[in-house]
Amino acid sequence: MKEKIRITKAGVPVYEGKILNVPMKKSYLKTRSIEMFDDDDPCIIHQSYIVKEFSDQIIEALKKSINHTILYTDYKSLFEVLDREDVMELQIELME
Amino acid sequence: MKVYLDNASTTNVSKEVYKAMKPYFLEDFGNPSSLHQEGIKTRKTINSSRKKIAKLLHCDSSELHFTSCGTESINWALKGLAFNNQIKGEIITTKIEHHATLHTCEFLESLGYIVHYLTVDNEGFIDLEQLKATINDNTLVVSVIMANNEIGTIQDMKEIAKICMDHSTYLHVDAVQVAGHIPLNLSELGADLVSFSGHKFHAPKGIGLLYIKKGTHLTNLLHGGQQENGMRPGTENVPYIVGLTKALECSIDDIGEYQNKLRTYTKYIKEQLDKANIDYVINGPNDEAKRLPGNLNISFKNVDGGSLVYYLNKAHIYVSTGSACDSKSIQPSHVIKAINVPKDYINATIRISVGNINTFEEIAYATKELIRILQEEQIEND
Numbered sequence: 001m002k003e004k005i006r007i008t009k010a011g012v013p014v015y016e017g018k019i020l021n022v023p024m025k026k027s028y029l030k031t032r033s034i035e036m037f038d039d040d041d042p043c044i045i046h047q048s049y050i051v052k053e054f055s056d057q058i059i060e061a062l063k064k065s066i067n068h069t070i071l072y073t074d075y076k077s078l079f080e081v082l083d084r085e086d087v088m089e090l091q092i093e094l095m096e
Numbered sequence: 097m098k099v100y101l102d103n104a105s106t107t108n109v110s111k112e113v114y115k116a117m118k119p120y121f122l123e124d125f126g127n128p129s130s131l132h133q134e135g136i137k138t139r140k141t142i143n144s145s146r147k148k149i150a151k152l153l154h155c156d157s158s159e160l161h162f163t164s165c166g167t168e169s170i171n172w173a174l175k176g177l178a179f180n181n182q183i184k185g186e187i188i189t190t191k192i193e194h195h196a197t198l199h200t201c202e203f204l205e206s207l208g209y210i211v212h213y214l215t216v217d218n219e220g221f222i223d224l225e226q227l228k229a230t231i232n233d234n235t236l237v238v239s240v241i242m243a244n245n246e247i248g249t250i251q252d253m254k255e256i257a258k259i260c261m262d263h264s265t266y267l268h269v270d271a272v273q274v275a276g277h278i279p280l281n282l283s284e285l286g287a288d289l290v291s292f293s294g295h296k297f298h299a300p301k302g303i304g305l306l307y308i309k310k311g312t313h314l315t316n317l318l319h320g321g322q323q324e325n326g327m328r329p330g331t332e333n334v335p336y337i338v339g340l341t342k343a344l345e346c347s348i349d350d351i352g353e354y355q356n357k358l359r360t361y362t363k364y365i366k367e368q369l370d371k372a373n374i375d376y377v378i379n380g381p382n383d384e385a386k387r388l389p390g391n392l393n394i395s396f397k398n399v400d401g402g403s404l405v406y407y408l409n410k411a412h413i414y415v416s417t418g419s420a421c422d423s424k425s426i427q428p429s430h431v432i433k434a435i436n437v438p439k440d441y442i443n444a445t446i447r448i449s450v451g452n453i454n455t456f457e458e459i460a461y462a463t464k465e466l467i468r469i470l471q472e473e474q475i476e477n478d
Contacts, residue, residue: 001403044426052406
């Protein structure tokens with residue numbers, strides 16, 4: 001998972017970097033940890049598994065999309081995981 | 097296809113073991129301490145099991161004590177010796193022990209024991225000269241993992257036992273990864289205490305064994321009834337004792353064939369990695385005879401180990417990482433650090449542990465997928 005992505009808002013980058021480092025909502029880590037492990041307080045290894053799973057979903061979505069770019073309207077549930085208030089206005093693209 | 101290549105973590109309960117255990121859940125469930133027909137029956141089963149194991153391991157049945165797991169056996173061996181001892185204040189172990197040993201030693205350090213941690217070379221072998229230089233009249237016990245759980249290094253137990261004997265020091269051997277995988281003769285091993293765990297060789301989780309050589313005195317960890325000669329109280333886990341016995345019998349029956357099969361498979365994996373020009377290092381001994389059969393601990397250059405295991409899991413291939421977590425970060429394990437795996441490789445370490453359940457088709461599929469994932473990761477690194 002060495003892919004890098006760019007998140008933009010109205011054409012202006014708000015994040016550029018490794019997919020694995022994308023800021024995610026803490027509440028998602030907890031919710032998903034409970035779903036997967038029934039664990040309210042996951043250790044770092046379990047947290048990192050959830051991060052990888054999320055990153056993998058983004059990569060898959062990007063790779064099958066036109067121009068390797070995805071919008072909120074098509075991937076609402078993925079965008080909602082990002083730790084930002086303005087997710088509806090964002091787009092994610094795969095950096096070459 | 098689902099490929100389980102994590103047999104050093106745990107194994108399945110074999111059909112033979114399950115079949116042997118089943119009546120003791122459903123029909124023969126009497127308490128072995130009860131003096132009625134049902135209790136007498138299970139008492140006899142425990143005694144017969146102990147005798148069978150003693151014959152397989154070449155010791156006296158009175159020297160064998162059933163426990164709940166390998167960790168309990170190790171804790172009992174080390175704390176039991178320490179609590180019983182009033183004179184000697186030092187312990188020698190190695191940097192590549194299982195946490196059951198390391199954390200028990202840390203606990204004993206907190207009580208005032210001085211613990212020496214021997215270094216190992218890059219294949220995981222103890223420096224015997226360092227052992228000779230460290231051992232002294234104040235050394236209570238030397239505790240060594242006979243075959244390392246991560247990298248499979250099989251230590252020179254004969255030499256270690258001789259050094260301990262020369263200094264009248266107790267020797268505890270963690271044989272958790274050994275039983276059922278390589279031949280073990282307790283009458284020749286020269287150890288005073290040997291720990292075992294059932295689930296590493298197709299018995300269920302929740303059963304272990306501690307060999308205590310005649311004349312070795314331990315303080316109990318638990319206090320209660322008279323089970324296990326009053327040394328390990330608690331109503332005996334009869335079905336699991338039966339399971340452990342059956343598993344050991346089955347494993348010893350075909351140990352030569354088993355070893356050959358596993359070594360063929362690990363050799364195949366290495367050959368395929370070479371053919372695909374994958375940049376990797378093998379952790380542990382290069383000499384197959386000094387490595388646990390089926391163990392293949394590999395580090396790959398400039399790949400993220402977590403991602404590798406994630407993608408393998410996605411392809412239904414189950415292996416272990418060479419990582420450990422503390423509260424804030426994921427680090428290479430203490431074993432991987434101790435053998436000084438090169439910096440460029442250390443973060444992508446996986447342990448493939450092939451077992452008796454695996455077929456050649458599974459190994460071929462897993463190897464192909466591993467190479468595919470590595471090549472994709474490598475392309476991304478370029």
